[in-house]
Amino acid sequence: MTVARPSAAGLADRLWQAVVQGDERSAAGLLHDALADGTDEETLLLEVIAPVQEKVGVEWAADRITVAQEHAATAINERVVASLAHRRPGRPTGAPGRGRVTVSCVDGEWHAFPARLVAEVLTLHGWRVDFLGAQTPTPHLVAHLHHTGPDAVLLSGSIPTHLPTAHAAITACQAVGVPVLAGGRAFGPDGRYARTLRADRWAADARGAVSALDAGLGRPDASATRQQLDDLPHLADQEYTMVAQSRAQLVKQTLVDLENRFPALRSYSDFQRERTAEDIAHIVDFLATALYVDDAELFTSFLTWTADILGARHVPAHSLVASLDLLSGQLRDFPRAGKLLHEGVAALGEHSDRPVPGPDSHV
Amino acid sequence: MVGCARRVPPFVSVSRGSSARPPDVDPRVGATWTEAPCPVLVVDRYGGLVRINGAARALLPDAECGDRLHERVPSWLWGAHQRMGEGPHDGSLGTATGRINGRFVEAHPTPVGEGEVVWWLIDETDRRLAETALSNARLRSEILSEVSSALLSTLNVPRCTEVAASMAAEHLAEAAVLVAPPQGRRHPLTYARRGGPVTQVTRQVDVSGVPGLAEALQGFPPVPARWIDPGAIPDWVIPDGFSGAVGSVIVTPLPGHGVPAGALILLRSSTEQVFTEGEEVFARLFAARAGAALSAARLYTEQATVTATLMQELLPPRLTGVHGVEYAGGYRAAKDHERVGGDFYDVHPGADPSQETLVVLGDVAGKGLDAAVLTGKIRNTLHALLPLAGNHQRVLDLLNGALLTSRHTRFATLVLASVRRRGGQVRLRLTSAGHLPPLITRADGTVEEVATQGTLVGALPTVKARTVETVLSPGETCLLYTDGITEARGGPLGDELFGEHRLRRAFGESAGIPAEAVVERVQMLVSGWLGTGRHDDMAAVAISAPATGALTLVGGHAEAGGHTGGPGSRRIT
Numbered sequence: 001m002t003v004a005r006p007s008a009a010g011l012a013d014r015l016w017q018a019v020v021q022g023d024e025r026s027a028a029g030l031l032h033d034a035l036a037d038g039t040d041e042e043t044l045l046l047e048v049i050a051p052v053q054e055k056v057g058v059e060w061a062a063d064r065i066t067v068a069q070e071h072a073a074t075a076i077n078e079r080v081v082a083s084l085a086h087r088r089p090g091r092p093t094g095a096p097g098r099g100r101v102t103v104s105c106v107d108g109e110w111h112a113f114p115a116r117l118v119a120e121v122l123t124l125h126g127w128r129v130d131f132l133g134a135q136t137p138t139p140h141l142v143a144h145l146h147h148t149g150p151d152a153v154l155l156s157g158s159i160p161t162h163l164p165t166a167h168a169a170i171t172a173c174q175a176v177g178v179p180v181l182a183g184g185r186a187f188g189p190d191g192r193y194a195r196t197l198r199a200d201r202w203a204a205d206a207r208g209a210v211s212a213l214d215a216g217l218g219r220p221d222a223s224a225t226r227q228q229l230d231d232l233p234h235l236a237d238q239e240y241t242m243v244a245q246s247r248a249q250l251v252k253q254t255l256v257d258l259e260n261r262f263p264a265l266r267s268y269s270d271f272q273r274e275r276t277a278e279d280i281a282h283i284v285d286f287l288a289t290a291l292y293v294d295d296a297e298l299f300t301s302f303l304t305w306t307a308d309i310l311g312a313r314h315v316p317a318h319s320l321v322a323s324l325d326l327l328s329g330q331l332r333d334f335p336r337a338g339k340l341l342h343e344g345v346a347a348l349g350e351h352s353d354r355p356v357p358g359p360d361s362h363v
Numbered sequence: 364m365v366g367c368a369r370r371v372p373p374f375v376s377v378s379r380g381s382s383a384r385p386p387d388v389d390p391r392v393g394a395t396w397t398e399a400p401c402p403v404l405v406v407d408r409y410g411g412l413v414r415i416n417g418a419a420r421a422l423l424p425d426a427e428c429g430d431r432l433h434e435r436v437p438s439w440l441w442g443a444h445q446r447m448g449e450g451p452h453d454g455s456l457g458t459a460t461g462r463i464n465g466r467f468v469e470a471h472p473t474p475v476g477e478g479e480v481v482w483w484l485i486d487e488t489d490r491r492l493a494e495t496a497l498s499n500a501r502l503r504s505e506i507l508s509e510v511s512s513a514l515l516s517t518l519n520v521p522r523c524t525e526v527a528a529s530m531a532a533e534h535l536a537e538a539a540v541l542v543a544p545p546q547g548r549r550h551p552l553t554y555a556r557r558g559g560p561v562t563q564v565t566r567q568v569d570v571s572g573v574p575g576l577a578e579a580l581q582g583f584p585p586v587p588a589r590w591i592d593p594g595a596i597p598d599w600v601i602p603d604g605f606s607g608a609v610g611s612v613i614v615t616p617l618p619g620h621g622v623p624a625g626a627l628i629l630l631r632s633s634t635e636q637v638f639t640e641g642e643e644v645f646a647r648l649f650a651a652r653a654g655a656a657l658s659a660a661r662l663y664t665e666q667a668t669v670t671a672t673l674m675q676e677l678l679p680p681r682l683t684g685v686h687g688v689e690y691a692g693g694y695r696a697a698k699d700h701e702r703v704g705g706d707f708y709d710v711h712p713g714a715d716p717s718q719e720t721l722v723v724l725g726d727v728a729g730k731g732l733d734a735a736v737l738t739g740k741i742r743n744t745l746h747a748l749l750p751l752a753g754n755h756q757r758v759l760d761l762l763n764g765a766l767l768t769s770r771h772t773r774f775a776t777l778v779l780a781s782v783r784r785r786g787g788q789v790r791l792r793l794t795s796a797g798h799l800p801p802l803i804t805r806a807d808g809t810v811e812e813v814a815t816q817g818t819l820v821g822a823l824p825t826v827k828a829r830t831v832e833t834v835l836s837p838g839e840t841c842l843l844y845t846d847g848i849t850e851a852r853g854g855p856l857g858d859e860l861f862g863e864h865r866l867r868r869a870f871g872e873s874a875g876i877p878a879e880a881v882v883e884r885v886q887m888l889v890s891g892w893l894g895t896g897r898h899d900d901m902a903a904v905a906i907s908a909p910a911t912g913a914l915t916l917v918g919g920h921a922e923a924g925g926h927t928g929g930p931g932s933r934r935i936t
Contacts, residue, residue, distance in 0.1 A: 248857025
């Protein structure tokens with residue numbers, strides 16, 4: 001043990017500086033030096049790189065870094081993780097015969113970095129890991145399970161709107177007799193949506209995943225195949241189906257109504273108009289997802305988060321409330337959707353009373 | 364009427380009197396009970412058999428009037444009679460059931476006064492048998508249905524074998540051993556014990572040591588269980604933790620697709636009941652399902668292996684840095700369940716840093732596997748033409764000739780890029796043959812379209828194409844892409860094309876970021892734009908001059924997808 005060994009937080013600060021400047025060489029050098037000085041790889045992955053990657057998202061949300069910087073920083077982090085993995089001896093040194101697992105992102109999910117970290121940490125713990133990466137179509141995932149017959153699937157999701165797709169993946173994996181450990185922000189802060197979608201287990205982070213696998217997941221009963229309605233009987237009211245299917249019409253109509261209500265919008269450039277349409281589309285997507293899992297908080301937390309994003313970019317959030325109002329008008333015949341929209345308006349009202357973090361506040 | 368009145372004690376003679384019958388019953392019925400099809404016993408309060416009808420004599424041949432009931436009937440009926448005398452009762456309360464001389468009997472008492480009871484015995488044997496048979500049949504069909512669902516759920520051979528063995532141990536026997544056809548000289552063996560773990564090993568065993576096993580593995584009919592001497596079972600068959608001596612054994616083949624899928628050995632210890640013939644039949648039903656599932660899993664595995672091997676040649680390669688220039692590629696097939704399609708790209712590294720690296724990106728008319736096969740031919744042809752890559756026109760002419768003479772009627776568009784790094788700068792020679800012009804994002808964020816154009820290949824006798832040279836400074840990127848990207852339909856309003864202007868805008872924000880981040884960002888935006896909509900094949904390749912401070916990957920080669928390459932292929936300089 002050397003006195004000079006830097007703390008994880010100190011390393012994270014320096015790594016942040018390097019990645020935000022696009023300085024891959026310094027980023028890699030920093031971590032390889034730390035490794036050489038005796039900091040173990042798991043600490044580097046989970047207490048240095050992971051917090052930096054999280055900060056990338058936070059800083060983007062606060063409009064303190066550009067999209068390009070966000071992508072460059074993520075790419076550098078990914079390369080650095082790859083270079084650490086590459087340095088490792090051929091076979092993991094962990095306990096032998098730990099078993100084999102598959103780490104995959106939900107179909108449509110591009111944020112592969114959290115899953116990548118989990119894959120690396122599991123490898124360090126002696127698991128044989130197949131990392132399928134971002135944007136894995138569910139049929140590919142299932143084919144992979146037939147091919148390899150793993151002990152478990154670790155399914156990662158960051159964006160909640162992928163939850164219906166995640167549900168299909170969870171039931172498909174379980175139907176071939178492979179248990180599913182769900183993780184990532186999409187499944188809710190306490191993993192509540194993992195339970196809603198009947199994943200076998202949920203883990204808050206990579207270490208949680210390691211201990212869940214160590215404890216063993218058990219095989220799901222493959223003969224008891226379930227369908228959507230078995231897990232989510234409220235879907236029988238067809239509200240999710242209707243909202244999801246009429247997304248484009250809902251967005252178009254809301255955009256037209258919004259322009260009628262705020263004539264100033266007519267002077268928007270095409271670019272601004274498209275951003276507004278995208279915002280409305282996101283609202284409809286999250287509304288549909290909240291209908292799917294039958295949970296209002298999924299919708300309200302998205303709205304308050306969006307209000308913060310818009311606030312950071314000095315875009316007034318009143319169009320959010322107006323959009324909710326206009327959607328309520330179009331969805332008058334849908335009681336669950338109406339209730340969600342109503343709760344959305346209420347949440348935005350409460351949220352606007354709270355102070356918004358300023359550009360100088362540190363996260 | 365059976366005449367035994369002589370033996371009837373005088374104090375019970377009243378039994379023929381009015382108190383035995385409801386008042387409204389015709390007194391003549393009193394004589395007909397003796398002809399009743401069900402056995403009837405009249406018993407007095409002391410347990411003496413007062414009367415007995417013909418049917419009862421058939422059931423209890425030794426019984427005579429005057430006998431003590433407890434000497435003639437089983438204790439359950441005697442007990443029921445005693446309880447009749449104990450207290451108030453009404454109707455069916457005193458009903459009792461049990462066996463008499465191998466028959467299953469329901470006994471209904473009718474008190475007739477003064478402690479005398481008429482026992483009406485109803486033979487339920489056949490109904491019981493039918494009910495038991497029905498319930499067994501139900502249970503078995505439930506088990507078979509569960510077995511089928513579980514077996515069909517997986518196409519993984521080891522997993523399917525594990526499920527088959529563990530279900531056999533759970534439902535058919537105390538332990539089960541599944542012997543798969545030999546791989547070379549060794550047999551994969553799967554051991555399951557009821558309530559225990561399943562273990563799988565592959566080892567060399569003497570199958571002829573188990574009666575009927577060698578035959579079962581060759582597809583001969585099973586040897587009846589009663590012919591198998593449990594004592595002759597060799598030790599390798601007995602799973603760890605199997606307690607006691609083997610009492611009975613079933614060896615049954617697992618029928619496959621024309622060839623045996625293996626054999627199943629079922630074991631019961633000597634303390635358990637031996638396998639019945641019905642259980643043997645059931646074991647065969649189980650084996651039929653297990654064999655079908657295992658064969659399907661094997662067939663799938665073989666097909667998947669063949670497909671994977673052939674697909675390997677068609678999959679887009681994984682790109683990394685070559686000779687100080689960064690390359691990144693992204694591919695998405697038109698159908699999400701497919702991995703290949705009509706778009707393709709390749710990076711052919713120069714022999715050394717002074718040599719040009721050839722990058723190709725193209726699009727064959729059509730999609731799916733047929734188009735993918737043609738991409739494979741074009742990629743191979745271009746690989747063979749590498750020595751001529753100094754002259755793009757020549758390469759295109761030769762490729763055109765090759766495509767015109769092939770049996771494929773499809774044509775293709777493509778871009779060729781020859782890349783070489785000189786100092787910090789990357790020199791590019793770009794030629795488009797009927798393809799979308801490449802885009803370049805400059806360090807200041809402006810996006811240029813490279814003014815190369817030409818005709819497509821594989822359709823006309825000649826190809827006309829113009830080659831353009833340009834230079835990338837550090838942090839600048841050249842993007843080659845296919846029209847699947849710009850023609851992606853979707854967006855918030857659901858029906859707009861992604862279009863070149865959105866691609867240019869996204870690409871313009873990419874100055875100074877690593878090549879793979881450029882490609883990933885384009886892919887993400889297009890994917891978000893599409894939502895769940897349909898789309899064509901999409902491919903993009905980014906060629907970047909590394910920004911200062913970037914890691915340079917040297918000695919790397921464009922690798923086939925699916926693995927990260929051997930040690931040393933990616934090194935930090």
